[in-house]
């Protein structure tokens with residue numbers, strides 16, 4: 001049928017759709033498990049595995065020199081996590097201070113986290129080493145469909161002018177999906193404001209470029225409403241406060257929390273999360289053991305309603321309690337220019353002089369309004385999953401099902417349930433498979449976990465070698481000496 | 486580290502049986518304060534190592550209980566190092582009281598302390614790095630070996 005339509009078909013045993021960290025990590029593991037580069041292709045609209053992440057971190061106020069939110073052992077360029085990023089940076093900077101930090105974290109210092117720039121540079125080196133660039137094919141993937149004879153067809157639109165046909169198809173036994181976030185999510189009242197008044201300038205999402213806000217504030221004193229209680233809200237506050245300090249600005253910040261956390265909270269001494277001043281504090285996106293310890297094991301054991309209840313207990317919006325941020329906010333509260341408060345916003349309207357007014361109910365139920373020059377929405381990145389066309393198509397035509405969290409249901413091997421096709425298998429990792437047996441899927445370490453589990457399943461099917469101690473040690477030596485594989 | 490209880494127990498035994506055994510073999514010939522034959526010192530040293538493993542299983546239960554008070558259910562690197570103090574002290578007391586089966590005759594404090602610190606630090610370093618290479622899955626499943 002494809003041939004009849006004049007679409008050329010290429011054969012390749014495994015195709016990974018996405019080309020971000022999820023795809024990169026799987027190909028890294030599979031190359032380490034002995035799969036030749038010629039047997040795999042990455043189909044992506046990104047030039048590098050870090051392109052999307054670099055963009056999102058930059059706009060959300062995490063420039064390359066700042067530290068990210070994961071621990072020293074989570075390094076996407078090294079599946080072993082040894083030596084850790086702390087050792088790497090200490091060596092690079094000739095700074096024993098960083099080693100001291102990982103030694104005494106998190107008791108006497110904040111958790112060590114690498115700089116974003118360290119991640120870019122090391123992933124580049126690993127991509128070179130595993131011949132990533134030879135496996136990368138640019139284009140927009142349209143759909144993945146099961147083939148009658150087993151395996152899958154993946155339909156790609158290459159960049160204009162780069163191919164004689166508008167579409168090309170890949171016939172493969174295995175497909176991996178790692179398409180990241182489907183899109184941006186906007187708060188209802190803010191989206192309404194933007195559409196009603198066609199104003200995309202004063203109301204911004206933190207994941208959109210919004211440098212103009214900071215530039216404006218350098219030219220005259222202004223007020224900013226910040227909404228959200230997660231890491232991005234923290235970063236935006238840091239930027240506003242850094243600028244205030246660095247350039248001697250008069251910026252006022254009104255910080256609206258939908259739920260205002262006043263202190264440690266939880267079921268009892270064994271399930272108590274730190275919190276205060278509005279925030280729920282947590283070093284990483286999940287409690288650390290959800291990445292590979294006790295909580296990971298518990299999630300695996302639980303099912304259905306019990307699992308959902310545990311998600312409710314340990315999930316939710318959090319931010320790390322970094323000493324620097326605590327200090328800045330304290331200064332702001334004392335100086336009466338940072339005002340955190342609980343508020344539900346009903347609507348936002350423009351004022352006659354071109355500013356914004358947010359109509360709210362405060363925590364105690366009293367109505368109020370706050371006038372500002374800008375509103376920065378720091379509440380969300382993740383849109384509804386079927387907003388991604390490939391995933392929507394998979395749900396509609398590919399046999400995939402949604403789980404309780406609205407994401408793709410996967411098996412413990414990360415095979416998407418219901419999508420098997422003959423002797424072929426379709427796997428997924430990243431945000432699309434949140435809410436299953438493993439909570440921390442949308443993280444570096446989570447992506448590596450998925451990659452290792454997928455590789456183990458593929459080894460069982462005879463596609464690659466298992467990663468036992470012998471192979472692990474010899475491959476690590478190759479990694480350490482920078483030998484290409 | 487983010488151990489599960491099974492992971493703690495397995496890791497304790499695995500590390501003592503591998504890194505612990507090798508490091509003990511290396512340190513015994515140069516231990517200070519020893520009397521008697523080398524063979525006898527080796528015998529005593531390995532009995533102590535065995536005792537550390539057995540008593541250690543009870544320590545792990547206690548650590549696991551304490552870890553439950555931590556929201557992250559993690560066991561910071563530093564804890565793995567400073568627990569040398571209570572464990573070393575208890576082991577020394579047991580040794581002094583003659584409560585370690587098979588060890589007859591006194592052991593000098595310098596002998597004990599040198600061996601204990603050497604093996605402990607060696608294992609701690611191993612667990613915080615090279616162990617991840619020996620088993621890729623080890624750190625992702627709470628320290629379980631199997």
Ligand SMILES: Cc1cc2nc3c(=O)[nH]c(=O)nc-3n(C[C@H](O)[C@H](O)[C@H](O)COP(=O)(O)OP(=O)(O)OC[C@H]3O[C@@H](n4cnc5c(N)ncnc54)[C@H](O)[C@@H]3O)c2cc1C
Pocket residue numbers: 017018019020021022023043044045046049051052053056057060068069070074139140141142178179180181381390429430431442443444445
């Ligand atoms: C601001 C921010 C900071 C984060 N910080 C951390 C951190 O510190 N530590 C951590 O562990 N995790 C962090 N994460 C979470 C996670 O690790 C990253 O988001 C990671 O980049 C996700 O990888 P991914 O492969 O799932 O998605 P992405 O890296 O977004 O890759 C998906 C790729 O698929 C491509 N794509 C999508 N659809 C198609 C299509 N139809 N055709 C072709 N290509 C397509 C996209 O262009 C994109 O390049 C962070 C996330 C964000 C947003």
